[in-house]
Amino acid sequence: xxGVAQSPRYKIIEKRQSVAFWCNPxxxxxxxxxxxxxxxxxxxxxxxxxxxxxxxxxxxPKDRFSAERLKGVDSTLKIQPAKLEDSAVxxxxxxxxxxxxxxxxxxxFFGEGSRLTVL
Amino acid sequence: xxxTTQPISMDSYEGQEVNITCSHNNIATNDYITWYQQFPSQxxxxxxxxxxxxxxxxxxxxxxxxxxxxxxxxxxRVSLSDTAVYYCLVGAFISGGYNKxxxxxxxxxxxxx
Numbered sequence: 753x754x755g756v757a758q759s760p761r762y763k764i765i766e767k768r769q770s771v772a773f774w775c776n777p778x779x780x781x782x783x784x785x786x787x788x789x790x791x792x793x794x795x796x797x798x799x800x801x802x803x804x805x806x807x808x809x810x811x812x813p814k815d816r817f818s819a820e821r822l823k824g825v826d827s828t829l830k831i832q833p834a835k836l837e838d839s840a841v842x843x844x845x846x847x848x849x850x851x852x853x854x855x856x857x858x859x860x861f862f863g864e865g866s867r868l869t870v871l
Numbered sequence: 872x873x874x875t876t877q878p879i880s881m882d883s884y885e886g887q888e889v890n891i892t893c894s895h896n897n898i899a900t901n902d903y904i905t906w907y908q909q910f911p912s913q914x915x916x917x918x919x920x921x922x923x924x925x926x927x928x929x930x931x932x933x934x935x936x937x938x939x940x941x942x943x944x945x946x947x948r949v950s951l952s953d954t955a956v957y958y959c960l961v962g963a964f965i966s967g968g969y970n971k972x973x974x975x976x977x978x979x980x981x982x983x984x
Binding site: 756783787793794795796797800807808843845847857858859860861862863864865 | 917964971
């Protein structure tokens with residue numbers, strides 16, 4: 753079974769430029785997450801989708817970050833304009849979620865991440 | 872959402888058993904406890920999940936006391952390859968069947984020869 757795919761793996765840009773990251777979740781996983789992980793810290797949830805609807809985007813800096821999940825499959829995270837503090841690894845994860853009746857663990861499957869460096 | 876507290880770092884030696892304790896004093900009735908492992912340059916990976924008492928799988932054991940205000944991840948006979956960051960998460964499966972998990976800072980485990 754293919755895992756969560758992310759691209760690009762690495763990106764270097766200058767501040768005020770824009771960047772986009774792409775994520776293809778595991779087939780059949782309804783929920784998709786974008787996390788930001790700054791060096792030395794735990795992942796921080798930016799946005800969570802259930803199919804193509806947003807469940808939680810309370811920590812997404814909406815003045816510069818945007819994300820979409822058209823058709824409820826692939827997702828794109830965009831940053832425009834980038835700031836120095838946006839340098840981080842952007843992790844995408846997907847989960848099958850827990851079925852009615854309590855089946856499953858809702859385990860998150862993560863991609864390898866996209867490392868962004870803003871100069 | 873319940874906040875978790877873990878030791879920032881731990882050291883161990885190959886072959887020893889490692890126990891990492893996580894405090895979650897404000898855990899709610901519907902919350903589950905989940906542990907993830909993260910190696911450098913990789914995304915976190917699910918290790919184990921529990922609600923109460925003890926859960927064991929091929930990788931680890933999870934001990935949860937009756938009051939559920941803490942949990943302990945036990946790694947038997949660690950090897951160098953167990954050097955990683957371990958995250959304790961507490962969260963519920965909210966309406967619609969989907970969960971919402973918040974990562975803390977994690978525990979950096981270093982296993983020495």
